[in-house]
Amino acid sequence: MRSSVTLSGNLVSDVTLRATSAGSVANFRMAVSESWWDKKTERWAERVTYLQVSAWRSLGENVAASLAKGQPVVVVGKLRQREFDDKEGVHRSVIEVDADTVGHDLARGRAVFARRPRGPQTADIAAAGDPDLGGVLPEVSAA
Numbered sequence: 092m093r094s095s096v097t098l099s100g101n102l103v104s105d106v107t108l109r110a111t112s113a114g115s116v117a118n119f120r121m122a123v124s125e126s127w128w129d130k131k132t133e134r135w136a137e138r139v140t141y142l143q144v145s146a147w148r149s150l151g152e153n154v155a156a157s158l159a160k161g162q163p164v165v166v167v168g169k170l171r172q173r174e175f176d177d178k179e180g181v182h183r184s185v186i187e188v189d190a191d192t193v194g195h196d197l198a199r200g201r202a203v204f205a206r207r208p209r210g211p212q213t214a215d216i217a218a219a220g221d222p223d224l225g226g227v228l229p230e231v232s233a234a
Contacts, residue, residue: 098123098166099196103141108155117151119144121164146190153207154193163196
């Protein structure tokens, strides 16, 4: 069983959304930085790790509609190691994140939430929705 990790960082690429036989997938790169006081040099030191993140199906569609390069994000997901041979035939190994949850890091800014419409009229509702929300109407409760 794989454990989940929680990462906080910044998007360093635009989100790309593509269709696959398993459903749509959004991909982006994020930078996660770690800072500490180095007693030897008496200075702050920093290490930045760059990770590729994949978000599938409706999560991926929402990520593509909500996030942009440079924004602070929090990602919860599972780490996976992928091995491949690059174009020059060199064997490579990368660590990637298969996201379960993605959101803006509200410790560093504000966001507005718009619930995705559901039901058979979803496309019609989204098309007629608020253009400032990407065509998505916020859910309104009948009071």
